[in-house]
Amino acid sequence: MDNPTLPHILRVMEYDSDIAIVGGGLNGCALALALASGGMSVTLIDSLPIDTLTEDSFDGRSYALALASKRLLDALGTWKMLADDVQPMLEIKVTDGRAGEGPSPFWMHFDHTEIEEGPMGFMVEDRHLRRAFLAQIAAHDRITHLTSETVIAQSVDQSAASVALESGKTIRTRLLVGSDGRRSGVAERGGIGRSFKDYGQTALVAAIGHQLPHHGIAHQFFMPAGPLAILPLTGNRSSIVWAESHERAKELSALSDDAFIDALRPAFGDFLGDIHVTGARFSYPLNLTLADRLVDNRLALVGDAAHGVHPIAGQGLNLGLRDVGALAQTLVDARRRGEDIGSQAVLARYEEWRRFDTTTLAMATNSFNELFSNDNPLLRAGRDIGMGLVNAIPALRRTFIREAAGLTGDLPRLLQGRPL
Template structure:
């Protein structure tokens, strides 16, 4: 279907934003018989470009189940790195990791892995190929939405090129800050962390032995996350001023600083990708739904990357919203109606709030040199190290498998 033809047609769902979250939602709804228009402001060339900024994701068990169900996991399997050990170490004012540490392993939770790492480029490319193949998805790229307004039982969208589209519901998956949320008059709460993360990939001399490391340094955490081959993704968080200065360094100068902070944990390092910088803030939409409108992913919640959970949280939104919409459609309900959208909002509210606050508090507790907090952190690490029950609970929580779990996160059909 081309966009001109669409002006005469009504579709079921319009999604703003075609990165991982918006695209997965489109695929699930389309596979369940809904007609979806996926609108993305980037060009198709940009979306399918080979350029890699080094971003990688820690995917939890629920996300893996959803990707397996969509036959995406099998296609990325060879590019996926299993993580079976996690080492958390706190740092002091010397910026050196200190002996106080917490060790988690897959044996603690009785599974073959704790989480999996995948590079953004591999996951995106497989999803994009699936979008192209789907006959129920109209993929509009290089498009910007000018306006959205509710007209009776439909929502009407006007694109920058003048086309008008109508659907039963529109969904904002346009990231942070979300234009579609602003258009729907959804306000958000949050604050700027005045921290930024520098992200990239390094090759190292020594094998990572499937271990992920997080050093809690005074200015912010440094995560070293294993990738396939002798490579790791680093997420190095610090004050934005400092990060901007570091980001200006050339490859060699930057590598010197990075080697210092890696503390020889992986032997000699070489840079495998350019570095990218991401400013960090917390933002939570005050409402996940409005009239014929819902939010998913970073457009609903932008959280600190300290726990590597932002995308997993967005994928939980996708699993819940698709389940609500598909069941409503099967029951002959109005999928954009307030009763249906309220189910989604109620289902997601507490998980989003809990994880947003957890990441916020963890960052505040660990990203500083306060002596009392250092002692408390040490005590907490000791307590968790000795308690298999707490370890198991923490791991279950991080895998998104606590509470009312949507079917797709258990790998089951809706």
């Protein structure tokens, strides 16, 4: 006798892929590659057209990748594609002061030779990392990459998550992952709220060409309005991330390149000789956002969809890649044990693994910004003495270096450079 429920059961068991990732930025791409390397099928959904994603024009965006993040990219096979386009960070110098007055006599200096593992980090331009990811994704038979596609609705039931696309397509999957930024539609549609704090600052980002070599040294200069990071790129170029008040940043953004350099010079100094803008300049408001939870029924969040932090320590992408490593390992291990990868029991392991780290770093960057982005004489004296003490104690310096390199805590296998 025919079983009338059989067609329904078959429909329930049909999936377009094991996992659908909404958001094709760097974290989404890395997660797709990580999951595919673990034997899972992935649908990666991006609202941007492929021509925009693969554009080679330099727009100034660059990232400071911690050593642990480099190891993840190595394990995924991406790093070898970037060999000619990365700049090791060999030293970090942290100073405090006012633009045009020079730095405080108290400062911190971190040298990569103080740890055994090698350079503590690497600078890579967005265009090079993005194109390397996209080339790998295009060649992978377990990844379906949908571009120029916008998610307009999502739903979950006991056995699956589904997303409806503006084009009329529907994708049915075991698990839906939101990697779609600080205003995550996946989180919002899933009923996940978030905490928000406006820092009253805007980050001005640009690449600066300079007369003299940087020798692989990164600089962080804390000023009353916000920090200025000068980060070494390949050749005689550096990336700057300059935090200013919203009003001042708007004025600076409207300037010509030459006028912008004139405004930057008092803070930048002359240690690299003549300077000029190379590539585009852009800006974005600085805020802190934390999702109330990282998971829900057949739903998980990674990267800025889970947490958006101040760039004061350059850890935004590194934090997202730790999410990628933890979620990929959690899901791949669960599947190998025969578990339902979208179950609450499995997803709870990911949240438990990542919640403390993400919250701690968010609070740390918030505290650093509040401590340094002011001109209070008592706070200035306290932080300068603190930096001097850290710089004078080798054990403390090594602790800071290992933290910046991403070598502390319970690291996923990929961030140890090991395959899933």
